[in-house]
Amino acid sequence: MNTTLQQWVDQPYRHGFVTDIETEIVPKGLNESVIRMISAKKDEPEWLLDFRLASYRRWLTMEVPSWAKVSHPPIDFQEIIYFAQPKPKKQLDSMDEVDPELRKTFEKLGVPLHEQKVMAGVAVDVIFDSVSVTTTYKSKLAEVGIIFCSLSEAVREYPELVKQYLGSVVPASDNFYAALNSAVFTEGSFCFIPKGTKCPMDLSTYFRINTEGSGQFERTLIIAEEGASVSYLEGCTAPRFDTNQLHAAVVELVALDYAEIKYSTVQNWYAGDENGVGGIYNFVTKRGMCRGVHSKISWTQVETGSAITWKYPSCILLGEGSVGEFYSVALTNHRQQADTGTKMVHVGRHTKSTIVSKGISAGRSDNGYRGLVKILPHATGARNYSQCDSMLIGEACRANTYPTVEVRNETAIVEHEASTSKIGEDQMFLFAQRGIGQEEAISMIINGFCRDVFMHLPLEFAVEATKLLGLKLEGSVG
Amino acid sequence: MKLLEVKGLKASVEGISILRGVDLEINAGEVHAIMGLNGSGKSTLSKVLAGHPSYQVTGGEVLFNGQDLFELPPEERARVGLFLAFQYPVEVPGVSNSAFLRLAYNTIQTSRGKDELDPLEFDDLVRERIKVVEMDPAFLDRSVNEGFSGGEKKRNEILQMALLDPKLAILDETDSGLDIDALRIVANGVNSLRSEHNAIVMVTHYQRLLNYIVPDFVHVMDAGRIVKTGDKTLALELEERGYDWLRAVA
Ligand SMILES: Nc1ncnc2c1ncn2[C@@H]1O[C@H](COP(=O)(O)OP(=O)(O)OP(=O)(O)O)[C@@H](O)[C@H]1O
Ligand SMILES: [Mg+2]
Numbered sequence: 001m002n003t004t005l006q007q008w009v010d011q012p013y014r015h016g017f018v019t020d021i022e023t024e025i026v027p028k029g030l031n032e033s034v035i036r037m038i039s040a041k042k043d044e045p046e047w048l049l050d051f052r053l054a055s056y057r058r059w060l061t062m063e064v065p066s067w068a069k070v071s072h073p074p075i076d077f078q079e080i081i082y083f084a085q086p087k088p089k090k091q092l093d094s095m096d097e098v099d100p101e102l103r104k105t106f107e108k109l110g111v112p113l114h115e116q117k118v119m120a121g122v123a124v125d126v127i128f129d130s131v132s133v134t135t136t137y138k139s140k141l142a143e144v145g146i147i148f149c150s151l152s153e154a155v156r157e158y159p160e161l162v163k164q165y166l167g168s169v170v171p172a173s174d175n176f177y178a179a180l181n182s183a184v185f186t187e188g189s190f191c192f193i194p195k196g197t198k199c200p201m202d203l204s205t206y207f208r209i210n211t212e213g214s215g216q217f218e219r220t221l222i223i224a225e226e227g228a229s230v231s232y233l234e235g236c237t238a239p240r241f242d243t244n245q246l247h248a249a250v251v252e253l254v255a256l257d258y259a260e261i262k263y264s265t266v267q268n269w270y271a272g273d274e275n276g277v278g279g280i281y282n283f284v285t286k287r288g289m290c291r292g293v294h295s296k297i298s299w300t301q302v303e304t305g306s307a308i309t310w311k312y313p314s315c316i317l318l319g320e321g322s323v324g325e326f327y328s329v330a331l332t333n334h335r336q337q338a339d340t341g342t343k344m345v346h347v348g349r350h351t352k353s354t355i356v357s358k359g360i361s362a363g364r365s366d367n368g369y370r371g372l373v374k375i376l377p378h379a380t381g382a383r384n385y386s387q388c389d390s391m392l393i394g395e396a397c398r399a400n401t402y403p404t405v406e407v408r409n410e411t412a413i414v415e416h417e418a419s420t421s422k423i424g425e426d427q428m429f430l431f432a433q434r435g436i437g438q439e440e441a442i443s444m445i446i447n448g449f450c451r452d453v454f455m456h457l458p459l460e461f462a463v464e465a466t467k468l469l470g471l472k473l474e475g476s477v478g
Numbered sequence: 479m480k481l482l483e484v485k486g487l488k489a490s491v492e493g494i495s496i497l498r499g500v501d502l503e504i505n506a507g508e509v510h511a512i513m514g515l516n517g518s519g520k521s522t523l524s525k526v527l528a529g530h531p532s533y534q535v536t537g538g539e540v541l542f543n544g545q546d547l548f549e550l551p552p553e554e555r556a557r558v559g560l561f562l563a564f565q566y567p568v569e570v571p572g573v574s575n576s577a578f579l580r581l582a583y584n585t586i587q588t589s590r591g592k593d594e595l596d597p598l599e600f601d602d603l604v605r606e607r608i609k610v611v612e613m614d615p616a617f618l619d620r621s622v623n624e625g626f627s628g629g630e631k632k633r634n635e636i637l638q639m640a641l642l643d644p645k646l647a648i649l650d651e652t653d654s655g656l657d658i659d660a661l662r663i664v665a666n667g668v669n670s671l672r673s674e675h676n677a678i679v680m681v682t683h684y685q686r687l688l689n690y691i692v693p694d695f696v697h698v699m700d701a702g703r704i705v706k707t708g709d710k711t712l713a714l715e716l717e718e719r720g721y722d723w724l725r726a727v728a
Contacts, residue, residue: 425531426568430622432552433528433562434582434638435589444581448572448621 016240016270019086019105023129023211026083032056035183038083042152042186045159055172055182062176068339069368069400070308072244072281080246082184084129084211105208123148125189125205129214135189137201147192148203151219154190161192165223169252169289169316177248177283177310185219185250193228193259202458204233209269209280215246222252224259226292231262233461240270242278244307249284257292257319262300264461269305274363276335279307286313287343290322290351298325299342300456302465307336312370314343317351317379324353327453329465332365332397341370341402346379346412355386356452361397368400375412382412390420391449421449479506481543481646481677482527488537488702489526495536496522498702504646507674511688511713512681514699515721520681521565523699524648528562529555543645557589559645563635563652565681570622575634578622579604583641607640610667628655636664640671647671648679653687665690685717698724 026037035056039049064074086099105128123137125148141148147158154162172182189205209216224230247269253261263286272279282305288297299313315324326342344353353373361367373384390399405414423445431441447454454462484502488495496519504510512520526533527540529552540547542560550558570578576597583603584594595603605615611633623631632652639647649668653661668691672678680691688696688710696712697704698721706712706724 421571424568427570429525429528429530429552430564430568430570431582433556433564434578434642435553435556435585436581437553437585440581440585444573444578445570448570448574451572 015268018212019101019128019210021086021099021101021210024085025081025211025214028081028213029078030056030080030082030184034082038184038186041083041085042155044155047159047163048155051167051172052183055179056184058172059176059179059183062179065176068310068370069366069402070310070337070339072308072337075244075246075281077180079213081211081214082217083186084214086128086210105210123201123203125150125203126208127187127189127205127218128208129211129216141199141201141203144197144200145194146197146199147190149190151185151188151190151221154192154221158190158192161223162190162221165221165252165254166219167252169254169287170250170285175285178250178285181217181219181248181250181285184215185217188219188221188249188251190220191222191230191232193222193224193230195225196227197225198228199230202231202233204235206235209245209247213243213245215248217247218249220249220251222261222263223254224256224261224295226257226259228256229260229262231458232264233458234263234265235268240273240278244272244279244281246281246283247306249286251284251286251313253286253288253297255288255290255292255295255297255319255322258294259292260296260298261288262298262458263288263313264457265299265301265303266461266465267301267303267305267309271305271336272307272334274334276307279336280305282306282309282311284309284311286311287316288314288324289316290319290324290348292322293319293348294321294323295319296323296325298323298327298456300325300327300453300461301329301340302450302453302457302461303328303330303338303340306338309336309338309340311340312342314345315353316345316347317353317382318347319351320348321350321352322348323351325456326353326355326357327456328357329360329450329453330358330367330369331360332362332367334363334365336363336365336367338366339368339370341368341372343372344374344384346373346375346382346384349379350381351379352382353384355384355388357386357388357401358450358453359388359390359399360393360446360449361390361399362393364396366398366400368402370402372404373406373414375407375409375414377408379409380411382409384412384414386414386416387452388416388418389449390418391446392420392422480504480541481506483541484527484538485540486538487523487526487535487540489522489533489535491522491533496533496702497526499538500699500702500704502697502704504677504679506645506677508677508695509672509691509693510677510679511693511696512679512699512704513683513696513713513716518699519702520699521650522702524562524565524650524679524681527555527648528552528560553585556642556644557586559676561639561642561644561647563632563639563647563649565650565654567623567626567631567635569624569626571624573622574618575620575622576601576604576618579618579638579641582638586642604637604641608637610640610670611636612663612667613637629657629660632656633660633664636667640667643671644676646677646679648681650681651683652680653682653684661687662690685713688713700725
């Protein structure tokens with residue numbers, strides 16, 4: 001085993017601190033009265049409470065999915081705190097004011113909450129445990145008719161929109177964790193881009209889990225009307241705890257005629273220690289519906305954290321000529337497990353999808369790509385191209401791919417390419433023999449391996465992803 | 479001036495002893511050829527000198543410019559002017575050849591106290607140097623060695639030599655895999671890089687390379703030792719008689 005490589009992937013987690021802030025929680029455990037309590041705390045309308053309760057009842061009838069290649073002790077859903085909200089130390093003057101303690105936390109995480117300091121031209125919705133802390137640039141976006149706020153606020157201010165779209169792409173009945181999320185979701189972001197509007201800046205949400213024992217159940221809803229376009233970024237971190245924490249999110253995207261949604265994630269939840277103690281269980285349902293003709297939804301993800309990742313950002317290509325894309329980098333180390341991939345369901349004619357997946361596994365980790373390309377009978381002229389590459393670092397890790405293709409229209413063209421490689425000693429030696437130090441060599445090899453994905457990240461996030469690699473590289477050579 | 483002194487070098491891989499006492503001296507301005515049967519240890523010697531981590535040095539010493547070579551990690555050996563053209567160049571998917579060449583070039587330049595080149599300046603330089611091996615500049619935009627033919631990989635190695643301007647270049651079977659025209663081109667390229675300040679070691683099985691790059695010394699390796707050293711006529715004799723007569727001696 002190449003020690004440098006191992007040192008590089010073994011970089012300590014930089015976001016593992018806990019913010020000392022008084023927190024208001026709903027007692028752990030899940031039952032109808034907990035759901036009513038969450039709904040009451042959020043002052044929700046009746047229809048939403050009904051949505052939650054119906055989802056809860058549905059969830060009770062469902063089984064924990066067992067098809068993914070991940071293993072963990074059974075989760076005790078009665079041991080989880082479903083709602084945690086930071087209590088401000090002093091009375092704040094306005095809704096928009098942020099507790100200084102929280103402000104400091106996010107500054108430490110590199111997410112300053114002052115609009116002036118925020119990465120140039122990116123609006124951020126900041127979510128801490130179960131609540132949204134602040135949303136920047138809200139009023140500026142409102143000038144062009146864009147709604148960008150927390151989901152709770154959207155429920156208050158734009159109930160009709162939320163009612164129309166919530167659960168329309170991922171119904172509660174979709175899967176076990178989607179049902180759970182639908183019952184107890186606490187916060188998330190809401191974006192609405194009206195007809196013909198190009199969002200003038202990237203929108204982003206930063207998720208932070210802070211309270212031990214709490215779960216995070218965010219729910220994000222993005223709607224792009226006819227001819228609208230938006231680029232949305234999602235980042236996440238959590239403290240280092242010895243217990244596992246559940247993160248079961250649902251993200252729904254809707255693209256109408258000629259609309260375009262680009263959704264990018266850098267996931268850096270706490271991954272547990274080298275023996276697999278602690279870390280986030282990241283069980284997420286993300287799906288986009290290309291409802292309109294020539295609409296386009298593009299998922300780009302860089303998954304580096306979490307003890308277990310179970311996540312398949314997908315596209316339903318309904319509209320004629322619609323396009324779905326999935327670009328993914330998943331890095332696992334130690335005992336991390338990732339079972340991630342995508343589903344592309346071609347319903348409409350001349351729909352197109354592209355899948356590029358890069359898995360990097362190190363330590364004793366398990367890294368799997370699972371994909372489904374489904375061409376339905378009406379999808380005449382549908383096309384898919386898939387490419388799945390795995391890179392192994394060391395001897396004890398595993399990489400698997402489970403691509404499934406179902407073609408029910410004979411005019412479809414489906415292509416699949418796969419490769420497995422190793423950062424070998426010989427590659428490292430080539431760099432050394434040309435005078436290049438180990439850190440630079442590894443970073444160049446990994447960046448090269450991920451290039452087809454990184455080039456699809458918005459500039460701000462490409463920098464972020466490179467920084468994440470940089471952070472992991474720092475001090476790795478003694 | 480003595481550039482390289484190898485004295486009683488022993489090395490092993492995974493506990494198997496491969497080099498069993500190699501002695502070799504190389505002065506600036508010289509060209510040496512190392513020949514010998516498959517598996518006799520020629521590549522092992524090259525890689526041990528360059529510092530490949532799979533090999534353990536178990537005895538002897540090596541001075542490079544009077545400095546203990548084994549004190550230096552592999553990248554430092556490259557920076558002080560030791561270059562190895564690999565027998566089997568590895569592919570590095572996704573890493574553009576030009577970015578790789580520029581990083582290597584700038585690293586070596588920096589270590590020599592010279593200025594780095596920005597991408598545009600480097601592009602001018604590399605397009606100039608690439609003429610040495612008559613390679614199509616399109617190879618600069620491809621990933622390092624990925625999908626290169628055997629001969630193209632070898633030319634890419636010599637391009638690196640041309641850029642990095644080493645004091646001692648070890649060319650491990652650079653001739654194998656080259657077609658007849660390419661052999662001539664690459665050999666001429668190597669000749670154009672020769673000077674009284676540097677030295678070249680060619681590991682080869684064939685006389686035809688030595689027709690183009692005429693060696694001052696020819697060494698024969700067998701079972702981890704240099705068993706015979708002669709001038710360029712030794713290579714011709716080997717071509718005629720094979721290795722058996724030497725093995726009997728050893
Ligand atoms: N990593 C390794 N593991 C096991 N054996 C090795 C390793 N590297 C080299 N050897 C052995 O060492 C011996 C010398 O190998 P080496 O590659 O140096 O030969 P060579 O003289 O370059 O041969 P060729 O002319 O075929 O290139 C061979 O028997 C080879 O099998
Ligand atoms: Mg050899």
